Amino acid sequence: SDPYYQHLSDQGDLDDDGTLATAAVGADPMDVVLGDEAASEAEPVAPIEGPTPPAPPLSVDMPPEILEQHFIQDREIEADVIMSYQWRITHWNELDRRVTSPEFECGGHTWRILLFPFGNNHPDCVSTYLELVKEKEASPDWHVCAQFCLFISNTEVPTQFHKNYAQHRFNNDESDWGFTKFIQLREATYAAYPDERPILENGAATITVLLRILKDPTGMLWHNFKGYDSKKETGYVGLNNQGATCYMNSLLQSLFFTNYLRRAVYQIPTEDDQPASSVTLALQRLFYNLQTSDVPVDTTELTRSFGWNTLDSFMQHDVQEFNRVLQDNLEGKMKGTVAEGAIDRLFLGKMTSF
Structure with a gap:
């Protein structure tokens, strides 16, 4: 035999045509695939992936749905509509002290941007506001709840901007x-870095507003309660806070709206009592005032019947303990009257362990 082929045969098996078939050490000979057949059955090699390209920079020209994701906080509050509006400004140095943008519509209301190009009582600043144009026939208590973001940007480079929410x-x-x-x-007039351009350049800039009108099913969202008439709006009034009596007020209003208990409290005889020393009479009078008053009700008479002074009203107390003491007092006064047993029927239960 040819010495060359003999040498190769020492390293592996030869095919009929003299092609060398090699196998990994310990491999099953049946797994050996020869020549072109190996190439045809080999797994395709995945291309080498390069680095992920960076996300495009944020721009005021992006759709409002994209801007919302980046610049609107508390998006869990459901919105009626969201939109963006742009106002391009030129000849900045020739503007009046106070200028407004053209009006635009959003959510069935008319809006505009209010700009003080040289500051509103702050000459070193630009002042800008979003204004809802009042409707002539609107009711005195109209309101619109909105989230918004104001941007000022370079007119030619919309990725160069400043914003506030x-x-x-x-x-x-x-x-x-x-x-x-x-x-x-x-x-606004100087670039922060050499590769940037100033926001206000050659007397031009763009002001953008991203506006999100919110649903307000209760009518109470962000209410400041100035001039609020609770009796008119809801038919009820609340309780004044003496200092730190909010825990007590919440309990008293819950008990007041427990109609069965309120009727039972009214049934307790108090003809010979004085409100300064009778918790029951003071509570009866407080419940009556909650029903009939047009203004928030004071709780001082009730707390005095507890023997509290002014300092006590400015101290937090445990509401559960307060409720227990109050109900014990009422239950004692109900004994021997038509209201006897009302506390047990309402609040007594049994605990079962499983």
């Missing part, structure tokens, strides 16, 4: 809201 309940008393110190003029 706010949320507000627009109403008859506060129809505009925004930022007196929105951006310093120096910051």
Whole structure:
């Protein structure tokens, strides 16, 4: 035999045509695939992936749904509508002290941007606000709850911007809201880095508002309660806080709306009692005032019947312990009257262990 082939045969088996078939040490000979057959059955090699390209920079020209994801806080509050509006400004140095954008519609309301190009009582700043244009025939208690973000950007480079976010309940008393110190003029007219351009360049800039109108099914969202008439709006009034009696007020209102208990309290005889020393009479009078008063009800008479002084009203107490003491007092006064057993029928239960 040929010495060359003999040498190769020492390293592996030869095919009929003299092709060398090799196998890994310890491999099953049946697993050996020869020549072109190996190439045809080999697994395709996955291409080598390069680094993930960076996300495009944020721009004020992006759709409002994209801007919302990055710049609107508390998005769990359901929105009626979201939109963005842009106002391109030129000849900045020739602007009046106070200028407004063209009006635009959003959520069935008319809006505009209010701009003080040289500051609103702050000459070193740009001041800008979002204004809801009042409707002539609107009711005095109208309101619109909105989240918004105001941007000022380079007109030619929309990725170069400054922004501020706010949320507000627009109403008859506060129809505009925004930022007196929105951006310093120096910051707007100078680029922060050599590869950037200033926001306010050659007297031009773009102001963008991203506006999200919110649903307010209760009518109470962000209410400041100035001039609020609880009796008119709900048919009920609340309790004044003496200092730290909010825990007590919440319990008393819960008991007041437990109609069966309220009727039982009214049935307790108190003809010979004095409210300064009778918890029951003081509570009866408080419940009556909650039913008939047009203004929030004071609780001082009730706390005096407890023997509390002013300092006690400014100290937090455990509401569960307070409830227990109050109900023990009422239960004692109910004995021998038509109201006897009312506390047990309402609040007594049995505990079962499993």
